[in-house]
Amino acid sequence: RTKRIAIYGKGGIGKSTTVANVAASFVNEGKSVMVIGCDPKADTTRTLCGKRLPTILNTIKNKKNPELSDIIFMGYENVLCTESGGPEPGVGCAGRGVIVAMKLLDKLGVFTENDFDVIIYDVLGDVVCGGFAVPLKEDFADEVYIVSSGEYMSLYAANNISKGIKKLKGNLSGIICNCKWINNEKTIVNSFAKKIGTEVIGIINRSELIQSSELEAKTVVEKYPDSQESNNYSKVAKSIWNNEFVSSLNPMNDEEFESFFKDY
Amino acid sequence: RTKRIAIYGKGGIGKSTTVANVAASFVNEGKSVMVIGCDPKADTTRTLCGKRLPTILNTIKNKKNPELSDIIFMGYENVLCTESGGPEPGVGCAGRGVIVAMKLLDKLGVFTENDFDVIIYDVLGDVVCGGFAVPLKEDFADEVYIVSSGEYMSLYAANNISKGIKKLKGNLSGIICNCKWINNEKTIVNSFAKKIGTEVIGIINRSELIQSSELEAKTVVEKYPDSQESNNYSKVAKSIWNNEFVSSLNPMNDEEFESFFKDY
Numbered sequence: 001r002t003k004r005i006a007i008y009g010k011g012g013i014g015k016s017t018t019v020a021n022v023a024a025s026f027v028n029e030g031k032s033v034m035v036i037g038c039d040p041k042a043d044t045t046r047t048l049c050g051k052r053l054p055t056i057l058n059t060i061k062n063k064k065n066p067e068l069s070d071i072i073f074m075g076y077e078n079v080l081c082t083e084s085g086g087p088e089p090g091v092g093c094a095g096r097g098v099i100v101a102m103k104l105l106d107k108l109g110v111f112t113e114n115d116f117d118v119i120i121y122d123v124l125g126d127v128v129c130g131g132f133a134v135p136l137k138e139d140f141a142d143e144v145y146i147v148s149s150g151e152y153m154s155l156y157a158a159n160n161i162s163k164g165i166k167k168l169k170g171n172l173s174g175i176i177c178n179c180k181w182i183n184n185e186k187t188i189v190n191s192f193a194k195k196i197g198t199e200v201i202g203i204i205n206r207s208e209l210i211q212s213s214e215l216e217a218k219t220v221v222e223k224y225p226d227s228q229e230s231n232n233y234s235k236v237a238k239s240i241w242n243n244e245f246v247s248s249l250n251p252m253n254d255e256e257f258e259s260f261f262k263d264y
Numbered sequence: 265r266t267k268r269i270a271i272y273g274k275g276g277i278g279k280s281t282t283v284a285n286v287a288a289s290f291v292n293e294g295k296s297v298m299v300i301g302c303d304p305k306a307d308t309t310r311t312l313c314g315k316r317l318p319t320i321l322n323t324i325k326n327k328k329n330p331e332l333s334d335i336i337f338m339g340y341e342n343v344l345c346t347e348s349g350g351p352e353p354g355v356g357c358a359g360r361g362v363i364v365a366m367k368l369l370d371k372l373g374v375f376t377e378n379d380f381d382v383i384i385y386d387v388l389g390d391v392v393c394g395g396f397a398v399p400l401k402e403d404f405a406d407e408v409y410i411v412s413s414g415e416y417m418s419l420y421a422a423n424n425i426s427k428g429i430k431k432l433k434g435n436l437s438g439i440i441c442n443c444k445w446i447n448n449e450k451t452i453v454n455s456f457a458k459k460i461g462t463e464v465i466g467i468i469n470r471s472e473l474i475q476s477s478e479l480e481a482k483t484v485v486e487k488y489p490d491s492q493e494s495n496n497y498s499k500v501a502k503s504i505w506n507n508e509f510v511s512s513l514n515p516m517n518d519e520e521f522e523s524f525f526k527d528y
């Protein structure tokens with residue numbers, strides 16, 4: 001059955017880069033994959049499709065009843081891609097795009113009439129509310145992964161997201177460490193994961209190659225398929241695919257988090 | 265009359281550090297200041313009060329009709345401090361704390377029965393919606409400043425916030441560049457400001473001293489009053505106090521922002 005995963009994390013931490021490269025790794029293994037961008041930045045699928053896609057929210061403004069071909073696009077190795085989009089800042093809930101998108105995809109039978117091996121949601125994680133909580137609470141994703149570095153801000157957000165996952169009875173299947181070459185980074189992220197009752201499922205090192213591929217609107221998996229970076233994403237994809245981890249999630253309260261970080 | 269300013273910016277960019285140190289500079293000049301934290305992280309006032317304050321949202325849970333002394337606390341040189349707080353992640357709008365806090369402060373006459381020289385709001389800026397849009401749209405702040413570095417993510421957020429300010433008919437009075445020693449950083453932020461119709465009102469350099477003071481729950485203005493850093497915040501405070509800039513705000517759309525950043 002379909003592996004349905006949601007990727008959360010602080011804005012700018014590397015969710016979209018991770019999602020796009022992991023999706024590319026999955027399709028290279030012959031799996032059928034759909035990627036659903038749930039960040040108002042709407043740029044998850046840019047490196048898979050070679051350009052920024054029109055968003056579902058914007059498409060609906062001009063065409064009340066869009067068809068699948070208006071909102072879903074084929075990218076690298078036939079990965080299917082779509083972007084929820086977000087409203088204009090200051091106008092209603094920032095997560096409204098996700099709510100509208102999920103309704104439409106559901107109505108158009110995307111979730112029932114297709115037999116994807118993997119569906120990946122890329123979700124804004126700076127706040128856990130409104131539309132951004134939808135992949136957690138409704139029947140859209142079975143596993144959640146948080147992308148984090150070893151930085152205070154990133155782990156604070158990860159702890160916050162974990163509180164939301166626990167509240168909404170989701171399953172935190174693991175943390176993907178998107179490293180920034182900080183002192184002791186892997187140690188910090190590993191002990192953070194252990195402390196809240198999950199595990200680190202993969203480690204991605206910061207690399208110029210990943211960024212330079214992105215400048216050409218390509219994943220490093222596509223542009224440099226034999227690179228260490230590409231192999232690394234392939235390892236992460238395999239770990240996710242084989243992951244059977246069910247967390248007994250126990251996020252820290254504010255004081256616990258402060259004292260956890262003080263030790264580092 | 266009271267100078268009422270709201271500080272916005274991407275999470276982790278340095279809003280709280282800037283707000284606390286600017287507030288400390290103002291009270292050193294003999295001004296009466298109130299600081300209102302509007303970030304669920306509720307840590308704006310920690311360096312002014314030497315510890316984390318109880319939040320308004322949490323106080324209301326236990327005491328239906330709090331008095332001023334339950335929610336407002338005196339910090340460094342008599343600066344008045346309060347924290348809105350935020351709900352548990354996954355439970356309702358993350359900005360709900362701000363809405364509840366503003367209602368209560370209003371009801372308790374804080375805004376009418378006091379003659380502050382300055383009121384400063386520190387507001388989460390990763391999304392511009394719900395409670396986080398309140399200081400922009402309702403009669404709480406007259407000027408908005410955005411804290412930003414020269415990084416893509418930070419300027420993207422600044423541009424997003426500017427769209428919200430424009431939509432809600434607010435006044436973007438300037439950008440405070442909280443530098444991270446990036447190549448060409450001041451040039452990038454200056455031309456970004458110019459492009460969207462505002463100006464850089466102050467420049468703060470990244471400094472170990474600012475962070476080490478924070479570890480002791482103090483502003484650098486309090487801990488190292490004769491330092492270059494302290495003098496710098498004092499300059500920023502004076503620029504804000506004397507600022508008469510009214511923006512003709514013209515945020516970039518997504519394509520414009522991409523091409524703007526490509527040039528750097």
Ligand SMILES: Nc1ncnc2c1ncn2[C@@H]1O[C@H](COP(=O)(O)OP(=O)(O)O)[C@@H](O)[C@H]1O
Nearest residue numbers: 011012013014015016017205206207210211214
């Ligand atoms: N492992 C990595 N190595 C180098 N750059 C990275 C890596 N992961 C992310 N980045 C870069 O960091 C920036 C933010 O990443 P992005 O995936 O857009 O974050 P998010 O989706 O969480 O907001 C992008 O410019 C991206 O190229």
Ligand SMILES: Nc1ncnc2c1ncn2[C@@H]1O[C@H](COP(=O)(O)OP(=O)(O)O)[C@@H](O)[C@H]1O
Nearest residue numbers: 275276277278279280281469470471474475478
């Ligand atoms: N100018 C600066 N120099 C050094 N460290 C800074 C500076 N500004 C902010 N920081 C540090 O960056 C981190 C995030 O700053 P903070 O003010 O909490 O961000 P925000 O309130 O925008 O989320 C803090 O650890 C803070 O000490």
Ligand code: SF4
Nearest residue numbers: 093129130357393394
């Ligand atoms: S629920 Fe969250 S995303 Fe929606 S308006 Fe509130 S803060 Fe914004």
Ligand SMILES: [Mg+2]
Nearest residue numbers: 015016039041
């Ligand atoms: Mg993204």
Ligand SMILES: [Mg+2]
Nearest residue numbers: 279280303305
């Ligand atoms: Mg803050």
